[in-house]
Amino acid sequence: MTYSIVARDPSTGDLGIAVASRFFAVGALVPHIRGGRCAVATQAFVNPLWGIEAADRMAVGEAASAVLADLVARDGGEAQRQAHMIDAAGDIAAHTGEDCIDWCGHVSGEDVSVAGNMLAGEAVIVETLAAYQSAADLPFAERLLTAMEAGELAGGDKRGKQSAALRIHRGEDYPWLDLRADDHADPLPELRRLYDVAQERFLHVAHVMPRRDDFSGLTDRAPLDAAIAEEDRRRAQEGRGSRSFATPL
Structure with a gap:
């Protein structure tokens, strides 16, 4: 009922997951990331414990393949589970249980894995992977979105559309970006x-938030306010207004 992409940006080490489904709030259960260390997507007849445990274990150095093999061995429902994961070195492991609903399967390339179940066909994951690999010139978030859009054009979830999510971590256990459309026609x-x-204000704030190696982060608001003002000017020059639904300031 879902397809997802799990990837590592080799130029930055950022880890990201994008997912779409004809299922409510898919972003609540599928993506699990430990900043700078690993990313895991757990789906199909989802067992969220796979995502939590795999991410925790990989974060302290266990190999993706060993962790996944252990989860499969312990779970009596593994034939209905699907999961794929990547670590900080780009190593990938994936599992599609034999009872996952057709079409189901997974593919991977360097620093990227794509998996899906209950899809319109194999082309969904093949086109998702191809689009990601062809979009190396795009920012990481846009590259992930472009890949998912290609999968949707190839048929996506064979039942239709309902929810999608995008999560990216930049070295921290809190997300740099965490977007969800939980119940939406498109x-x-x-x-x-x-x-x-998010680019109007939020990502400027995210860029200067405290980090493991800088507990305080930016404490002078002046550079942040200047960056946001510059963003406003750039958008105005390009003739682009805000797409936010927020009430005016």
């Missing part, structure tokens, strides 16, 4: 809108 374009709104 969730991937809604993620595009949310990403555009």
Whole structure:
């Protein structure tokens, strides 16, 4: 009922997951990321404990393949589960249980894995992967969205559309970006809108938030306010207004 992409940006080490489904709030259960260390997507007849445990274990150095093999061995429902994961070195492991609903399967490339179940066909994951690999010139978030849109054009979830999510971590256990369309007629374009709104202010704040190696982060608001003002000027020059639904300041 879902397809997802799990990837590592080799130029930055950022880890990201994008997912779409004809299922409510898919972003609540599928993506699990530990900043700078690993990313895991757990789906199909979802067992969220796979995502939590796999991410925790990989974060302290266990190999993705060993962790996944252990989860499969312990879970009596593994034939209905699907999961794929990537670590900080780009190593990938994936599982599609034999009872996952057709079409189901997974593919991978360097620093990227795509998996899905209850899809219109194999082309969904093949086109998702191909689009991601062809979009290396795009920012990481846009690259993930572009890949998911290609999968949707190839048929996506064979039952239709309802929710989608995009999560990216930049070295921290809190997300740099975490977008969700939980119940929407066209969730991937809604993620595009949310990403555009995030660039107005939110991502400028996220860029200067405290980090493991800088507990205070930016404490002088002046550079932040200047960056946001510059963003406003740039959008005005390009003739682009805000796409936010927020009440005016």
